[in-house]
Amino acid sequence: MAKGDMGIRTVFVNDRATSRQLRKGRLVVLEGADEGKSFEISKSKVYAGRASVNDILLKDKSISSTHFEIRAEEEGFLLRDCGSTNGTKLGGCRIREVYLTPNATFRAGNTTLKLEPVDEVVEIPLSPDEHFQGVIGRSVAMREVFATLEKVAPSELTCLIEGQTGTGKERIARAIHDASRRRKKPYVVLDCSAIPRDLMESYVFGHEKGAFTGAHEKRAGAFEQAEGGTLFLDEIGELDLSLQPKLLRVLENREFKRVGGARTIRSDCRVVAATNKDLRQMVNEGTFREDLYFRLSVIQLHLPPLSERREDIPLLVEHFLDEVAERRPDRQRVRLTAEARDALMAHPWPGNVRELKNVIVRAASLCSGSTVERSDLQLTGQKPMASAPARQMSAGDDEDSASLHVDLTLEYKEAKERLLDQFEYAYLDRIYEKNDGNISKSARESGITRYHMRELLKKHELK
Numbered sequence: 001m002a003k004g005d006m007g008i009r010t011v012f013v014n015d016r017a018t019s020r021q022l023r024k025g026r027l028v029v030l031e032g033a034d035e036g037k038s039f040e041i042s043k044s045k046v047y048a049g050r051a052s053v054n055d056i057l058l059k060d061k062s063i064s065s066t067h068f069e070i071r072a073e074e075e076g077f078l079l080r081d082c083g084s085t086n087g088t089k090l091g092g093c094r095i096r097e098v099y100l101t102p103n104a105t106f107r108a109g110n111t112t113l114k115l116e117p118v119d120e121v122v123e124i125p126l127s128p129d130e131h132f133q134g135v136i137g138r139s140v141a142m143r144e145v146f147a148t149l150e151k152v153a154p155s156e157l158t159c160l161i162e163g164q165t166g167t168g169k170e171r172i173a174r175a176i177h178d179a180s181r182r183r184k185k186p187y188v189v190l191d192c193s194a195i196p197r198d199l200m201e202s203y204v205f206g207h208e209k210g211a212f213t214g215a216h217e218k219r220a221g222a223f224e225q226a227e228g229g230t231l232f233l234d235e236i237g238e239l240d241l242s243l244q245p246k247l248l249r250v251l252e253n254r255e256f257k258r259v260g261g262a263r264t265i266r267s268d269c270r271v272v273a274a275t276n277k278d279l280r281q282m283v284n285e286g287t288f289r290e291d292l293y294f295r296l297s298v299i300q301l302h303l304p305p306l307s308e309r310r311e312d313i314p315l316l317v318e319h320f321l322d323e324v325a326e327r328r329p330d331r332q333r334v335r336l337t338a339e340a341r342d343a344l345m346a347h348p349w350p351g352n353v354r355e356l357k358n359v360i361v362r363a364a365s366l367c368s369g370s371t372v373e374r375s376d377l378q379l380t381g382q383k384p385m386a387s388a389p390a391r392q393m394s395a396g397d398d399e400d401s402a403s404l405h406v407d408l409t410l411e412y413k414e415a416k417e418r419l420l421d422q423f424e425y426a427y428l429d430r431i432y433e434k435n436d437g438n439i440s441k442s443a444r445e446s447g448i449t450r451y452h453m454r455e456l457l458k459k460h461e462l463k
Contacts, residue, residue, distance in 0.1 A: 005023055006025055006072075006077050006100070006117050007072050007073055008020055008021065008022045008023070008073060018126060019123055020124040021121045021123060022072050022124060023072075023121055024041060024042050024120045025070075026040055026115070026117075027048075027056065027070070027114070027115055029113055032058070032110055034059055034060065040118070041077070043055075045069060047068075047280065048063075048068050049082070049284075050064070053066070053280045054280075058108070060109045060110050061109075062086050062110045062111075063084070063086070064083075064084040064085050066082045067109065068088045068108055069082055070100075075099055076099045078099055079095070079099075081094075081096055083453075084108070085450070086109045087108075089107040089108075100115050102117045103115070125147045126147055127146035131146075132145075132150070132175055132179070134175060135172060137312045137316075139304075139312045148299075149172070149176065149179070153175070156270055157298050157299050158251065158271050158272070158299070159173075159301060160273050160275070160297040160299070160300050161272065161274040161301045162274070162301065162302045162303070163304070163305070165276050165352065165354070166306075166351045166354030166355055166417075167303040167305060167306070167353060168303060168352075170274065172301065172303065173230075173234075177229065180230065182229045185228035186226050186228065186230075187230050187232070188222050188225045188269075189232045190204065190233055190234065192233060192235045192236055192238040202215075202259050203221060203222060204222050204246075204247065205221040205256050205258055206219050206220045206221030206224055206258040206261075207221070207258050207259035207261070208258050210260065223250060223267045224267075227268060227269060231271050236296065237275040237276075237288065241289070248289065248292045251271060251292075251296075252295065254266060254268065285452075306352040307348055307349055310345060313356065316353060317336065317341075320357050321364055323361075324364040324365065334367060334370050334371065336371075337373055337374065339373070340376070343374050343379060350421075363376040363377050421460075424459075425462075427446075428460055431445060432462055439453055439457070
């Protein structure tokens with residue numbers, strides 16, 4: 001990288017990406033409560049604010065819990081406001097996000113900061129392979145994930161996998177288990193979003209006979225079932241706040257008690273957790289324990305959405321077609337027309353890899369002949385509610401009169417997620433329109449933070 005350049009650069013050898021180079025930066029406080037302090041930026045994303053979950057801690061009381069983030073990209077360092085109360089300003093203008101030039105100054109609350117380039121480069125390795133334990137991808141983003149997995153999987157470190165719905169978090173968790181020394185021991189999945197609140201403790205820790213009404217026999221919980229192996233806690237952001245201290249104690253002390261039991265049971269299993277929520281923001285809102293967040297995120301893995309790794313689409317398509325061919329040896333392996341491939345590359349993929357797989361499997365199974373045409377793909381629109389707009393219920397409507405569109409070709413979890421997406425879009429569209437596009441007022445009426453409201457609006461392309 002040229003001296004003075006900032007951000008991240010991909011290194012190519014013979015037209016193949018071999019590594020990435022991050023030019024370090026230094027954030028200097030010129031004015032404010034932390035005047036004179038400086039903070040090194042040596043990773044691709046850092047958060048700043050008053051809360052301890054941030055990489056950069058600032059004492060200024062006018063700064064929000066998580067005020068802004070700085071992200072290293074090919075174009076340079078991107079400064080993004082995180083829905084702060086008092087805003088982030090550059091040149092006197094309040095900004096949402098902007099690329100910073102070397103030695104640029106900006107203001108957060110009552111603090112003035114300067115971003116200086118540092119003449120030092122951090123090498124970010126890329127895996128030479130395009131797969132890891134069955135997870136595939138040739139993009140730079142996925143090969144960076146694979147390089148991390150190659151180091152982390154053989155260890156005993158607790159991992160937190162972050163990413164949108166459908167990006168393959170469960171596949172990554174399974175890959176970590178299969179590449180570890182625990183591969184021959186149990187791999188147990190606990191979906192925190194699918195278990196009723198009053199039964200969650202029993203599912204996690206087990207219960208003794210007679211511990212509660214309906215407990216007719218002793219039952220081993222997830223930690224006992226995963227003994228010696230790996231416990232995957234999916235949708236950890238859905239874990240009830242009252243149960244989080246008990247989970248923290250197990251992670252720290254490696255022991256627990258069944259519900260209604262007096263005997264302490266030792267635990268020997270590796271924990272991998274996943275979420276599609278912003279746990280950092282949940283900590284700021286008081287809905288997720290800070291100490292549990294730090295305990296789970298010893299290693300953080302972020303899975304990019306499919307829209308940010310489009311070069312992987314052809315590879316994934318061929319993989320899914322191979323799977324269909326294996327299940328249907330009586331049929332000739334199908335291929336896609338050029339028009340169908342172009343449509344796949346242009347689609348926004350809000351459901352990510354899971355949506356792509358469903359589209360390919362459905363088209364390959366139902367197409368006539370051995371060719372998948374563009375018309376066979378049945379691609380959904382960008383707006384979840386475009387094909388089935390929600391109707392507002394009036395006081396005179398009965399429950400059955402509200403239309404609920406359920407796709408029975410989908411598995412339960414995905415069908416539920418799609419309905420939740422439809423609800424989110426309809427609710428946000430209505431509340432945002434009602435308040436004439438005022439985010440703060442919409443957030444107050446919805447009972448969520450301004451930052452959360454803004455992120456949801458961006459997710460559904462309503463802002």
